[in-house]
Amino acid sequence: MSSTVPSKRERxxxxxxxxxxxxxxxxxxxxxxxxxxFIVALTGFALTGFVITHMLGNLQxxxxxxxxxxYAKKLKELGPLLWxxxxxxxxxxxxxxxxxxxxxxxxxxxRPIPYSHPKTVQATLASRTMIYTGLAILFFTLFHIAHxxxxxxxxxQEQVAVKEGEKKVxxxxxxxxxxxxxxxxxxxxxxxxxxxxxxIVAVLYxxxxxxxxxxxxxxxxxxxxxxxxxxxxxxxxxxxLGWAVxxxxxxxxxxxxxxVWAGVIK
Numbered sequence: 001m002s003s004t005v006p007s008k009r010e011r012x013x014x015x016x017x018x019x020x021x022x023x024x025x026x027x028x029x030x031x032x033x034x035x036x037x038f039i040v041a042l043t044g045f046a047l048t049g050f051v052i053t054h055m056l057g058n059l060q061x062x063x064x065x066x067x068x069x070x071y072a073k074k075l076k077e078l079g080p081l082l083w084x085x086x087x088x089x090x091x092x093x094x095x096x097x098x099x100x101x102x103x104x105x106x107x108x109x110x111r112p113i114p115y116s117h118p119k120t121v122q123a124t125l126a127s128r129t130m131i132y133t134g135l136a137i138l139f140f141t142l143f144h145i146a147h148x149x150x151x152x153x154x155x156x157q158e159q160v161a162v163k164e165g166e167k168k169v170x171x172x173x174x175x176x177x178x179x180x181x182x183x184x185x186x187x188x189x190x191x192x193x194x195x196x197x198x199x200i201v202a203v204l205y206x207x208x209x210x211x212x213x214x215x216x217x218x219x220x221x222x223x224x225x226x227x228x229x230x231x232x233x234x235x236x237x238x239x240x241l242g243w244a245v246x247x248x249x250x251x252x253x254x255x256x257x258x259x260v261w262a263g264v265i266k
Contacts, residue, residue: 041226043096055252065189072188126218133215140208151176196260213250
């Protein structure tokens, strides 16, 4: 009596019960509008969680050098896992922005003739500029990685002791990652002071936070709608939650930059 269960010769071991591979199952999700919006919502929640966590960690600069340098040391002790997380989050951001652009293109193709009155009452500035603010955040993220993570954007003028006969102190240009505190840890505190004391860098970070706040103010509530949770009863709740997250993240990040630039933190 022959078995009805297909053998490994008839079906690949990495296939689903339908006989199709995992990629064949995932492709329709990305191809459909509903599936793409669902993924945009999920990636949006993941990125929102990250920016909140990142902001809370950076707020330790108000506690002094010891607190934030020790926090940075514990992160670096994760080793390769830290870079896996960084690359993974960057991939999630690219996927989030890419799918959003794809959905916008598909929407425009579905209606080649624009509306007579495109600026409706319900369409806010944040909702109309989601793609542009998303792209701005993506480009700023790449700059932020080059600035503080790789330390290749802004060199630092540091005073170092040089022994040549008699001991003397001279100014030398070093990289952001070369800064060390008295315990030999990477001096993230001084790195942030040097970074945000530069007016051009400070203004760039402030503009980036304004773009982020604009994006979050609409994106959080929109994500719940894409997941089917935006009922008339809950609509105002998600909108308030979106603004709460916006003010929390934007306010915290702006406070760091402004206080360093103004000399409150030094």
